[in-house]
Amino acid sequence: AQSVTQPDIHITVSEGASLELRCNYSYGATPYLFWYVQSPGQGLQLLLKYFSGDTLVQGIKGFEAEFKRSQSSFNLRKPSVHWSDAAEYFCAVEADKLIFGTGTRLQVFP
């Protein structure tokens, strides 16, 4: 069965620092992979997605993610974090339905 693991429950970074959020998935075939962001009390906004092709995917708000089949990973990165990036981040894999990871809460200090 497909599953998604986000090992980091909570990450704190300083504004301007680089960021990497980890995501590992379990799925038998080539997955469709997504990263979403959720601000408190809000719905989800799609940051980026991978379906096929180039394994380095660019998204909105300066985020990127790299699909590594050998590691079953799809880590999210940003070179310089802004205070407005503080939110909950969810990785998801889609087979017949979207399966979400448990999320990583990002806190940004000025």
Place this chain on the structure above:
Amino acid sequence: GAVVSQHPSRVICKSGTSVKIECRSLDFQATTMFWYRQFPKKSLMLMATSNEGSKATYEQGVEKDKFLINHASLTLSTLTVTSAHPEDSSFYICSARPISSGEQYFGPGTRLTVT
């Protein structure tokens, strides 16, 4: 484009009553809509998939008689929580998939509190 709305954004109801949550795709038609439930500090769990004009498909463990889903048009799906109890309190999020796309677009969510 691809905006999904939910109404209400927050609702408080008494135990034993029913509450209806609406999910609308504002600028596209959606043959499929999804309902998710999110517990505090937890991930989203798919409750059911609804297709316009047909019965919803519920995930294992979700009571179909308690969570009634209607998808009467290509732009509207409703979730009715019947005989609500405090344990039904949660954040409910819908999403809609356009006819022409495989991507889901999410609504802003509805916070349900049952007292």
